[in-house]
Amino acid sequence: MRILITGANGMLGEKCSLKMSEKHEVFASDVQEDLQFKCPIPYTKIDLTEPKQIKAVVEKFEPEAIINCAAYTDVDGSEDNQELARAINVQGVQNLIDVAKPYNAHIVHISTDYVFDGSSGPYEEDDEINPINFYGKTKFESEKVLVESNLPVTIIRTNVLFGNSQSKAANFVNWVVENLRKGETIKVVNDQFGNPTWVNGLAEVAQKVIEQKLEGIFHYGGEDYLSRFEFALEIADVFSLDNKLIEKVTTRALSQKAERPYKAGLISDKLKKSLDIKLYSIKDALKHMKAEIEETEEQKDAESQ
Numbered sequence: 001m002r003i004l005i006t007g008a009n010g011m012l013g014e015k016c017s018l019k020m021s022e023k024h025e026v027f028a029s030d031v032q033e034d035l036q037f038k039c040p041i042p043y044t045k046i047d048l049t050e051p052k053q054i055k056a057v058v059e060k061f062e063p064e065a066i067i068n069c070a071a072y073t074d075v076d077g078s079e080d081n082q083e084l085a086r087a088i089n090v091q092g093v094q095n096l097i098d099v100a101k102p103y104n105a106h107i108v109h110i111s112t113d114y115v116f117d118g119s120s121g122p123y124e125e126d127d128e129i130n131p132i133n134f135y136g137k138t139k140f141e142s143e144k145v146l147v148e149s150n151l152p153v154t155i156i157r158t159n160v161l162f163g164n165s166q167s168k169a170a171n172f173v174n175w176v177v178e179n180l181r182k183g184e185t186i187k188v189v190n191d192q193f194g195n196p197t198w199v200n201g202l203a204e205v206a207q208k209v210i211e212q213k214l215e216g217i218f219h220y221g222g223e224d225y226l227s228r229f230e231f232a233l234e235i236a237d238v239f240s241l242d243n244k245l246i247e248k249v250t251t252r253a254l255s256q257k258a259e260r261p262y263k264a265g266l267i268s269d270k271l272k273k274s275l276d277i278k279l280y281s282i283k284d285a286l287k288h289m290k291a292e293i294e295e296t297e298e299q300k301d302a303e304s305q
Contacts, residue, residue, distance in 0.1 A: 007070030048092030118261020
C-alpha cells in the first residue's frame, strides 16, 4: 500500500514512518528541508498551507492512504496566533482533502481530547463537543471538514502523547527527565487529568486502521487515567530520578494563556471492539521508552568511537 505521512518529523510521524515502511511503500513529508531521523524512505518538504506543494506530491506518489500527523499544537501559541493555527489545522486539512479526492485516498487524521471541555472526562466518541481553547476549536473544525468530505476518513482522537524519538521531539516525559537529571525543581499540575498515550501504540493503531480500512471517529489513549503530577511521579520512578524535585501546583497558578480542560482523557472501548489493539500502561510504556533511549545512546557512543 502507498502511504503518505504528513508531519513526519514529529514524534508520531516518525513512529508511523518507521513502522509502516516495514510493510508498505511510505512517502514522508513535513515543513523541514530534510527528514530528521534515519529511515530509508523518500521525503519532501511540504507546507500544508500551500496547495500547490501538496498537489505536486500527491500527483507524483498517488497515495492510497494519507496519515495526517501535521498540526499546529502549541496550545498557548494558538491563542496569540489564531490565523496561523487555523491555516494549518483547518485550511491545511481542507487542502489535503482537495488533492486526495481524485484518488479517493483514505485519510487518517490525528485529533485531540481538547475538543471536549474537560468537565466530565474521560470521554467517549459521542459525548458533547465543547472546546474551551482556540487549539481545540481548530481541531474540531478540522474534524468537521473531514466528515463532510465524502472521502474514506478515520479520525483518531488521542491525548498527552509521549515516546522516544531520534529527532528529540518535545514531549512531557523528555521535559521531566531532562530537568530532574539536572537536579532542577519542576512544577507540575495536579488538577489536569488524562490517559497519556505512548506513540508506538498509536502508530500500531494507525497502521491497523489503514490495513483494515476502518472508517469513523475513534478514541485511543493509554490504560491509566491520572493527573500530570501523578504521571511525573511515574516517570521519576521508572527513570530512577528524585521525585522530591517535582512540585505540585494548580493549573490556575501557572497563569497559562489558554484555558485547559481539567478532566479530559479518552475511553478507547469503541476502537477495541473494532480492532485487535493494545492499551499500554504508563509503567510498561515508560520502560519500553527508557530501553529505546538507552539503545539509541549506545548506538551513538559506538558510532563516535
